[in-house]
Amino acid sequence: xxxxxxxxxxxxxxxxxxxxxxxxxxxxxxxxxxxxxxxxxxxxxxxxxxxxxxxxxxxxxxxxxxxxxxxxxxxxxxxxxxxxxxxxxxxxxxxxxxxxxxxxxxxxxxxxxxxxx
Numbered sequence: 001x002x003x004x005x006x007x008x009x010x011x012x013x014x015x016x017x018x019x020x021x022x023x024x025x026x027x028x029x030x031x032x033x034x035x036x037x038x039x040x041x042x043x044x045x046x047x048x049x050x051x052x053x054x055x056x057x058x059x060x061x062x063x064x065x066x067x068x069x070x071x072x073x074x075x076x077x078x079x080x081x082x083x084x085x086x087x088x089x090x091x092x093x094x095x096x097x098x099x100x101x102x103x104x105x106x107x108x109x110x111x112x113x114x115x116x117x
């Protein structure tokens with residue numbers, strides 16, 4: 001499994017004002033999308049999320065997003081090493097993802113940029 005980088009996940013109350021701050025400190029423009037009732041903005045190495053508390057409560061449990069070359073390869077590697085995949089692989093607006101619980105109990109999202117045909 002090739003790990004390409006990580007994204008820091010931040011739950012915010014006011015997505016619009018958070019975007020202004022993170023665009024300014026990163027020098028990049030936000031990529032905005034909706035996912036399951038949650039408004040999301042990717043800004044540089046940050047993934048900002050805002051939405052209903054019930055949804056945000058679940059998202060806070062995911063420590064970070066890990067970019068990988070291929071989610072299918074990540075699935076095989078993770079399960080072979082003892083992780084438990086609890087969601088995915090599924091398509092997203094920017095590729096595919098899965099969520100896995102590592103043997104130590106930490107939860108991570110793994111994503112690739114492969115579009116589903």
